[in-house]
Amino acid sequence: MNQTANNLTKVCIDLPNHWWLKGESFWAKPLGGDLYELQNVPFCAYGLNFGDTVRAVSASPELKPEILEVVERSGNQTLRVSFAIEREQQAPCIEHLQALGAEVERANATFVALNVPPDVDIDALLDHLDEQEEQGVLHFETCEERVPGSFDDRPNDAEE
Template structure:
């Protein structure tokens, strides 16, 4: 795939996702993600989405290129089996909105992620090898303790089946 110099980060390209905003959420209508070209019209996502729904890091996504060379996602062609969960730590809660503390809590159960200061949100990347029951327990416990709220953005049957 051809890419501009601005998008040339170790062979990665930027892919844009158009997002439907409902009742003010999410706070953006477009999100860009880094991706690695797989073919002329398919890329593999290389980071965790903060707002795009139904996609996860590692997914293969079909893209279209507009006249300006901008790549826009149109469909997931292969799911990576990774789950995406978003966590919003409460500023007034025990974690005081600390995104790194959220990441530290989930590292203990084999989950990584990224935080974004502007919206005080953490996007968790849950690998298929993670103990999904432990991850779900931590999410529920943290919500009950007033640490955070969370949203399951992209999950599968194994996640739904985990207790």
């Protein structure tokens, strides 16, 4: 198992139905047994959040442990934003989201994940994101579970 100086390790999930990536790995703090605390914001998975305690098991010592279930919710929520404007123009929106209490983790020039701690007014964040979406600045999604018992997106042929 790969560990860093901070005693973190990678855990993973397969996402065969996801629109962008077909799997995701997370930095996690080993808690003993098969339990881990997620230490980064998910960019693709649904139903997982920063700080959640998960159960993950490795099929063999050379493979990363795969997340099987959430054991305890952290209270954090995840939102994801895809900007329709250049990175240089995103600063005012990012700064406003941070002022409202969101923690921003960037994937690339146009895609960010937001961690929303439990003490933050998520309605104020959603209102701001709605306004920005109406202005054509961005698109966003909430990241609750999409398919019961899975961290994946719905299959392409699934109806809402």
